[in-house]
Amino acid sequence: MNGIVVRNIRRSEPAAIDALGRLGVATVHEAQGRTGLMQPYMRPVWRGVRIAGSAVTALCHPGDNWMIHVAVEVLQPGDVLVVACSSECTDGAFGELLATSLLAHGARGAVLDMGCRDAQEITEMRFPLWSRAISAKGTVKASIGSVNVPVVCAGVVVHPGDVVVADDDGVAIVPRADADKVVKAGEERERKEATSRARLAKGELGLDVYGMRAALADKGLKYLDGPLD
Secondary structure (H helix, E strand, O other): OOOOEOOOOOOOOHHHHHHHHHHOHHHHHHHOOOOOEOOOOOEEOOOOOOEEEEEEEEEEOOOEOHHHHHHHOOOOOOEEEEEEEOOOOOOEEEOHHHHHHHHHOOOOEEEEEEEEOOHHHHHHHOOOEEEEEEOOOOOEOOOOOEEOOOEEEOOEEEOOOOEEEEEOOEEEEEOHHHHHHHHHHHHHHHHHHHHHHHHHHOOOOHHHHOOOHHHHHHOOOOOOOOOOO
C-alpha cells in the first residue's frame, strides 16, 4: 500500500493505554501469550524511560525519511510514531529536528526500524526513541510511502491505533481490540508474581514455588545422594 495518508484512526481508551505502560514490556508480552514483541535490536537511545501510546504508522523506503515528516501532521497528543521500512535500512532517518517537531505535537515517543542520528541531543532532550541502529548517515526526501496503514516493524505487524509499549526491555505491540483483555491478564500476572516474590524472598525454592518437581520426575530427572566417583 503506497501513497496513502489516513488522517483519522481509532485509538484505545487512555486508561487502558496508561495501564499497559505501567505494566511494562515484559509483563505485557507474557500477558498476551508471548506475542507482539519486536526484535531485540530495537533499543532505547537512552535508558530509564517507559512509554505507551497509540501507534501512528509511517512506511518509509531505504535512505528516505519523507513519510516521517508527513506523519507528524496527523499525530495527536499521546501518540507514538512507529516507522517501518520497505527493506532493511540503518541510515539515520530521525534526528534532533524531528524529535523537536514530534515533541511540539505532543507525541510520547517514536519507534524506528531504521537508524537514528543526534543521539546525544535526543538524550539531552529526553525524547523517548527506540531505533534499529545509530548512524550519522543521513537520508533524502524523494520516495512516497504511506502513513497510517498496517506495517511490519521489527518483525511485528502494527496497525494504526494499536498500543505501543516501550521501555528498557524493548518494544511490544498490543492490538487495539485486545487492550482491555491484556490489561486484565497483566494485572493478574503481577498479583501472582507478588506472591511468588514473597515466597522466594523467604528462601523457598523455585522448584516448590512453581510446582516443578512432579514435571521434572515425569521427564526422568533423578537425584543421587553420593558422589559419582
